[in-house]
Amino acid sequence: MxxxxxxxxxxxxxxxxxxxxxxxxxxxxxxxxxxxxxxxxxxxxxxxxxxxxxxxxxxxxxxxxxxxxxxxxxxxxxxxxxxxxxxxxxxxxxxxxxxxxxxxxxxxxxxxxxxxxxxxxxxxxxxxxxxxxxxxxxxxxxxxxxxxxxxxxxxxxxxxxxxxxxxxxxxxxxxxxxxxxxxxxxxxxxxxxxxxxxFVLFSGELACGRLKSKITLMPPPMRMRSGSWADQQCPDSVTESKNVQLDFPRIIEICGFMHLSDLAGVPVISRHLVLDDPSLAQRLTELAKSDDKPSILGVKLESTGGRKASVAGNVGGTGGIGIRLERPDSSGLMGSEKADYGKMPSFRILLHGSLKVEGMAALTKLGDNWYGMLYSAADSRKKANLMLSIFPPHSDISWLGDLNNLTHTEEEDETEDPPFPVKPSHPLSYHPDSNLVWMKGNGMQVDVQKVLRHAKKLPDKQQAFLKDINKLRRTALVYGFHDVLTLVSDQLSRDASGMAPSEAALLVHVAKELRENFDASKPIASF
Structure with missing residues (x-):
């Protein structure tokens, strides 16, 4: 930071x-x-x-x-x-x-x-x-x-x-x-x-099955509280049971892979560059500098100082090269590996290249009901880095559902419906089929005209008329536009004078409900 x-x-x-x-x-x-x-x-x-x-x-x-x-x-x-x-x-x-x-x-x-x-x-x-x-x-x-x-x-x-x-x-x-x-x-x-x-570097491990890589995060992750993102923004509202400090794990485990478009716009609390652990590189570099003898594939070549040595090293001669087998040191690497650390295979680089080419992200598990994602982020046309975005602890992503319920899928079938977004189990209050949105005056005018057209086509449009009049009434009550209900009621009363008795009775009943019933939870029904 x-x-x-x-x-x-x-x-x-x-x-x-x-x-x-x-x-x-x-x-x-x-x-x-x-x-x-x-x-x-x-x-x-x-x-x-x-x-x-x-x-x-x-x-x-x-x-x-x-x-x-x-x-x-x-x-x-x-x-x-x-x-x-x-x-x-x-x-x-x-x-x-x-x-x-x-x-x-x-x-x-x-x-x-x-x-x-x-x-x-x-x-x-x-x-x-x-x-x-x-x-x-x-x-x-x-x-x-x-x-x-x-x-x-x-x-x-x-x-x-x-x-x-x-x-x-x-x-x-x-x-x-x-x-x-x-x-x-x-x-x-x-x-x-x-x-x-x-000001201590984070040293951890990136793991995906048996593939592992020593990494560091820049900047180092901080301790954070459990609870929802809203609770973290309003600390006074955090209850004592939710105010639990969470330590960032040392092992970042990859759970699976998803299309990057499915994770676009997710809420995150921090982003970190994922780099190779510099402490390991520095230690291996120092070990490589201490060995000034060349080595090939774990076999070290040593000068014999004017003697020709065999494998046993006790045969005299006019000079040459002696050969001895080299054992791995405490780091588990041979001398050639220490000298050519930059050429060693790295799972982090493999993962970064794969995610960049496929346009996917890796979902990572950081703790109990705590997740993040790894993806390729480009800061210029020629430069891209592996990035870790951390989700708020104990918070779900609405279009993905409960992340604990995610599992591996078989090969995608084009005829099947896409798995995301997850359909909610209850109707959404902001769904356009259940509410009207009046951002401008002409939007309200269109909805009123639609109700009046249905009223003139009774009894064929009776179901559509009752549905639209209830949506109009509920929206007007929510916004506090009571004058709209009064004007619609007066217009329905005037239209009832020229209609058949049964249709006229329905319009009079609806007009009366618009003027007297202001409970949005009780819709107008046919009598």
Missing amino acids: PCLILVDASLSMLRLASRHDQSCQRKQMAEEGVRHLLQHLKTNFPLEFSSLMAFSSDCERVVGWTRDYDMLIGATSLGVGDKTNILAALKKSGDYCTSEWGVASPCQIIVVTDERPFLFSEHESFPDGFHYSFPFPCKLHFLVLTSSDDVKPCDVTFAQNLGNRFCDPFGSCYVYTPTGVLSSTSVNEMFQRLINSH
């Missing part, structure tokens, strides 16, 4: 680290820690957007949203401002994230400051009329450069309450302080704790 780094540039950051360490200012330690964090993001999350801001009494954007981490690292040497105003900085950072990413995309805000913003009481910190919270899901991190030997150390409880006030109801707040005496070592250790908690 996008990451905004907010660094305190006030005068208080120019203080020395502590009485024990007077060789470094707090501003310098903050800049060093930020560079350490950005270097980690550059190495492990190169596709994520990040931005850098500095704040004192005002908040200034140093580097906008970018993936150029070299530019971010080069801009960490910040100027010096005046006093700290953390409330204005948090509000401006929230507006800045919203203007770029909207209110649906989660963001991380990292505030690097000293203990000064957290020394006063809660009553003094919030001026009258100040009510603001981030309108988007946010992870707010306070990295406080404070020391245990300060006169007034940071009030961690107040910092936590301050963050919760800004993050409620969609996010969460975390407060980090150095361990022990404030120093460059303790500050770097504090940043490393942040990295280990919230």
